Amino acid sequence: THTKARIIKINTKRIEREIACGKIVVVTGFQGITEEKDITTLGRGGSDTTAVALAAVLEADICEIYTDVDGVYTTDPGVFRGARKLDSICYDEMLEMASTGAKVLQSRSVEFAKKYGVVLHVRSSFSKKEGTLVLEEVDRVEKMLVSGITSDINQAKITILKVPDRPGVAAQIFGALAEVAINVDMIIQSSSEGKFNDISFTVAKDDLKKALKNLEKPAKELNAAEVTADDGVGKISIIGVGMRTNPGVAAKMFSALAEGKINIEMISTSEIKISCIIRREHIEKATRLLHRTFELGKRRTKR
Structure with missing residues (x-):
């Protein structure tokens, strides 16, 4: 349904063609086309989900998610100033955090990343600092x-x-x-x-x-x-x-x-x-x- 559409298929032919020509491709997230050719939207977190889905299909090494914070913190810094940024966190932990109130990533994008093994790098749009890696390998957490x-x-x-x-x-x-x-x-x-x-x-x-x-x-x-x-x-x-x-x-x-x-x-x-x-x-x-x-x-x- 509109605002809660699910991704069924991703067509990346044009993206791959433009990349092969050496171009930087900009894709609008959050939206898609139904089988009836109607425009629909993915709902909350749809832009992140779009990015992860494209990274999965294109077999990208990493998917960088730029946001207004410089990574995933131990808790909301707005609630507790002593919160610390994590260098890395596993998919399962990030899924639980997203579903219980953490706003840095929406759970659908993390579900997609886990399903297809896409490594996420959550970082700030306003800083060059390293952010937080979201990945499968628990031994790196x-x-x-x-x-x-x-x-x-x-x-x-x-x-x-x-x-x-x-x-x-x-x-x-x-x-x-x-x-x-x-x-x-x-x-x-x-x-x-x-x-x-x-x-x-x-x-x-x-x-x-x-x-x-x-x-x-x-x-x-x-x-x-x-x-x-x-x-x-x-x-x-x-x-x-x-x-x-x-x-x-x-x-x-x-x-x-x-x-x-x-x-x-x-x-x-x-x-x-x-x-x-x-x-x-x-x-x-x-x-x-x-x-x-x-x-x-x-x-x-x-x-």
């Missing part, structure tokens, strides 16, 4: 337990109280959201009184009104006691391939938040990521605490 901390304040929590404890309930609730293309992030189901459950989940704050409207029907059909919404939350995440082989990372994260008197409302984990929902006003404090706890300001030796 800095030796860190946690590589980055991301935050996302575009979050809202919805709770449906007292739904029946039976098969198909979750499918009914989340199916109603899928029908209107609302992405659900974190989900928690807890036992209520008797044979009932409470289900809490997060969506993008921008989707909250639409989500609540589309939940009216399933909530009524399930005789849910109440549907509540909370748009005063944010998500804080730590990411690092070092978590795969090092136990105790979650405990260290939770202890740091507890010492800062920051309450955790929801938790989600993957192999290399731990995310927590906390009050939005605590996001900056949590970022500073975790950055210091995992010593991300220190430069590490390389593997």
Whole structure:
């Protein structure tokens, strides 16, 4: 669909012909042509995705992404001034960072790079300094337990109280959201009184009104006691391939938040990521605490 088009095929014949003639080729990113010859766009991050896709097809040695920052940082420098630029990071870590709030690269471009093995070099348009390499080889990535901390304040929590404890309930609730293309992030189901459950989940704050409207029907059909919404939350995440082989990372994260008197409302984990929902006003404090706890300001030796 328009603004969310997916790349099916790339025709580089003219580009290759012009390069063979010694010309510098400038290609407009972000847009493409459908099979019906209509112009369409790739959506957020479409320019980066275009660059990576062309680099893949042309078998380029590297794809340089020029942006307003000089690389990928351990966290957003605008949130914490002690953030440090990374020399390199692997695709999996960059994907998790992009999907949990880091704005330097959009996740679709990183997915493309990983799929086709395109090495990315994220660097500044305003400086000649070396940026950050995004690549597959983990042994070239800095030796860190946690590589980055991301935050996302575009979050809202919805709770449906007292739904029946039976098969198909979750499918009914989340199916109603899928029908209107609302992405659900974190989900928690807890036992209520008797044979009932409470289900809490997060969506993008921008989707909250639409989500609540589309939940009216399933909530009524399930005789849910109440549907509540909370748009005063944010998500804080730590990411690092070092978590795969090092136990105790979650405990260290939770202890740091507890010492800062920051309450955790929801938790989600993957192999290399731990995310927590906390009050939005605590996001900056949590970022500073975790950055210091995992010593991300220190430069590490390389593997």
